[in-house]
Amino acid sequence: MVSEKKYYITTPIYYVNDKPHTGHAYTTIACDVIARFKTLDGFKVKFLTGTDEHGQKVAKAADEKNISPQKFTDDVSKSFLQLTETLAITNDDFIRTTEDRHIKACQFFWNKIANSKAPDGEPWIVLDKYKGWYSFRDEAYHTEDELILNKNGEKCAPNGNNVEWVEEESYFFRLSAAETSLLNYYEAHPDFIGPNSRKNEIISFVKSGLKDISISRTSFKWGVPVPNNSKHVMYVWIDALANYLTGANYPDIDNSTFKTIWPADLHIIGKDIIRFHCVYWPAFLMAADLPLPKRIFAHGWWTIEGQKMSKSLGNAIDPNSLIDEFGLDQLRYFLLREVTFGNDGDFSKQALIHRSNSELANDFGNLVQRVLSMIYKNCNSKIPNFQDLTKDDLEIIDNSKSLADNLRPLIDKQSFNESLETVLIVVRSANSYIDKQAPWELKKNSPERMNTVLYTLSKVIYNLGIIMQPFTPIAADKILTQLNVPDNARSFSFINSDSHIAPGLLINKPVPVFRKFE
Numbered sequence: 001m002v003s004e005k006k007y008y009i010t011t012p013i014y015y016v017n018d019k020p021h022t023g024h025a026y027t028t029i030a031c032d033v034i035a036r037f038k039t040l041d042g043f044k045v046k047f048l049t050g051t052d053e054h055g056q057k058v059a060k061a062a063d064e065k066n067i068s069p070q071k072f073t074d075d076v077s078k079s080f081l082q083l084t085e086t087l088a089i090t091n092d093d094f095i096r097t098t099e100d101r102h103i104k105a106c107q108f109f110w111n112k113i114a115n116s117k118a119p120d121g122e123p124w125i126v127l128d129k130y131k132g133w134y135s136f137r138d139e140a141y142h143t144e145d146e147l148i149l150n151k152n153g154e155k156c157a158p159n160g161n162n163v164e165w166v167e168e169e170s171y172f173f174r175l176s177a178a179e180t181s182l183l184n185y186y187e188a189h190p191d192f193i194g195p196n197s198r199k200n201e202i203i204s205f206v207k208s209g210l211k212d213i214s215i216s217r218t219s220f221k222w223g224v225p226v227p228n229n230s231k232h233v234m235y236v237w238i239d240a241l242a243n244y245l246t247g248a249n250y251p252d253i254d255n256s257t258f259k260t261i262w263p264a265d266l267h268i269i270g271k272d273i274i275r276f277h278c279v280y281w282p283a284f285l286m287a288a289d290l291p292l293p294k295r296i297f298a299h300g301w302w303t304i305e306g307q308k309m310s311k312s313l314g315n316a317i318d319p320n321s322l323i324d325e326f327g328l329d330q331l332r333y334f335l336l337r338e339v340t341f342g343n344d345g346d347f348s349k350q351a352l353i354h355r356s357n358s359e360l361a362n363d364f365g366n367l368v369q370r371v372l373s374m375i376y377k378n379c380n381s382k383i384p385n386f387q388d389l390t391k392d393d394l395e396i397i398d399n400s401k402s403l404a405d406n407l408r409p410l411i412d413k414q415s416f417n418e419s420l421e422t423v424l425i426v427v428r429s430a431n432s433y434i435d436k437q438a439p440w441e442l443k444k445n446s447p448e449r450m451n452t453v454l455y456t457l458s459k460v461i462y463n464l465g466i467i468m469q470p471f472t473p474i475a476a477d478k479i480l481t482q483l484n485v486p487d488n489a490r491s492f493s494f495i496n497s498d499s500h501i502a503p504g505l506l507i508n509k510p511v512p513v514f515r516k517f518e
């Protein structure tokens with residue numbers, strides 16, 4: 001069935017001044033789970049990720065290596081592209097902000113804003129002079145009262161990064177003129193920002209008064225030229241945020257592709273970039289007379305065994321090595337299960353091993369292995385016949401059948417942890433059911449009842465295999481393949497479909513789906 005429902009989801013685009021680490025992998029994996037979930041649920045999904053390649057930091061890094069910024073970004077961008085493959089990400093587009101399509105989109109976007117008027121009747125963009133404390137690391141200006149003192153008593157940004165006094169001619173976006181419209185918008189769209197704690201933080205920030213922001217630079221060249229004034233390049237955040245429009249075919253706004261894809265349904269970001277996404281971005285879009293994304297969700301940050309995940313500390317965890325050691329499904333599962341999405345978390349191999357052993361290998365993996373092995377050995381490798389399903393049989397089938405309906409609202413709130421808990425409740429109740437029914441004992445005295453119990457469990461496992469595809473795609477594929485489920489019968493609309501799991505269906509030789517770690 002071809003559905004008309006669409007879903008456009010994006011990751012932030014990653015800076016190319018660092019190699020990808022597990023923090024980046026986290027955001028991308030979270031988006032991938034939702035993209036897969038929506039695809040299985042009948043949506044036509046547009047899933048965009050990519051790299052953020054302009055700005056002074058990148059130009060400096062390239063300079064230090066004695067190569068052109070383009071060559072530098074070509075190299076680092078590849079490692080992010082490679083990561084999407086290692087993580088089995090289902091993005092259908094990968095954007096680089098140095099691409100022509102994006103430069104065209106940015107310049108059109110700029111002109112649109114520059115040619116329209118703010119609610120006070122004045123232009124949104126004005127040329128002026130910027131004086132202020134600039135953090136090259138954050139590519140952001142800070143006001144005097146935001147600064148703190150570092151260990152050496154020097155002024156620095158609130159996050160401890162160095163700042164320098166900078167004066168330059170600059171275009172300004174009159175963010176202050178968007179204050180009322182933004183507050184009205186947040187109020188009228190209570191689901192626009194998640195989680196709620198972050199929404200409240202943004203509302204108080206806007207209520208405390210917005211300052212106009214500098215949106216162009218003359219001190220370096222590695223950026224998108226401002227239309228009609230090539231002395232200026234665009235401030236990286238206008239350039240970066242506009243990637244979400246480029247991915248939707250902007251500026252071809254009259255084209256049906258743009259109209260169907262835009263507005264985005266969900267931008268997932270980290271808590272560090274929430275102001276850019278929840279204040280600047282909606283203001284820019286309002287100024288350009290474009291609809292706003294439906295929702296922006298800011299997740300928390302991971303530390304590693306108590307320490308900040310950063311290359312400079314030398315403890316950056318390379319997702320590739322974690323995958324080699326533990327497996328992709330295990331990493332995906334751990335990151336989404338261990339902490340409530342939105343909160344911070346601390347990563348440790350110990351915790352990953354514990355989660356994986358107890359929930360994936362013991363609870364879920366054993367259930368599948370026990371049931372499929374019994375069918376394979378005792379029922380000629382065929383789904384057995386059933387007779388008179390009891391209240392217990394029907395209850396466990398019904399619980400597994402409701403999983404898609406129960407997870408849908410949780411996934412729409414980005415509640416991954418709760419979603420997985422909901423699946424585990426069914427897994428655990430299936431394990432209790434199997435212990436209570438003891439099919440290995442029924443084998444001697446009541447083979448027909450054994451068949452009914454194994455039939456019931458095969459339906460539950462089929463439904464679990466289907467619902468786990470977004471979270472642990474490799475294991476779910478193994479389960480569904482052991483059950484001989486064709487690729488075109490794995491979407492949520494097939495949950496509990498009798499045509500696929502029916503008596504007589506041959507299954508394949510069961511193999512364990514999750515490893516157990518020492």
Ligand code: MSP
Pocket residue numbers: 011012013014015022023024026027052240241242243268269270271272273300301302303309
């Ligand atoms: N280029 C900007 C985003 C522009 S989007 C229009 C940027 N890039 S980034 O590479 O620095 O960060 C990208 C994402 O990775 C952010 O959402 C950030 O929160 C996330 N993470 C980076 N380190 C992280 C952790 N240690 N933990 C969790 N997420 C982290 O910002």
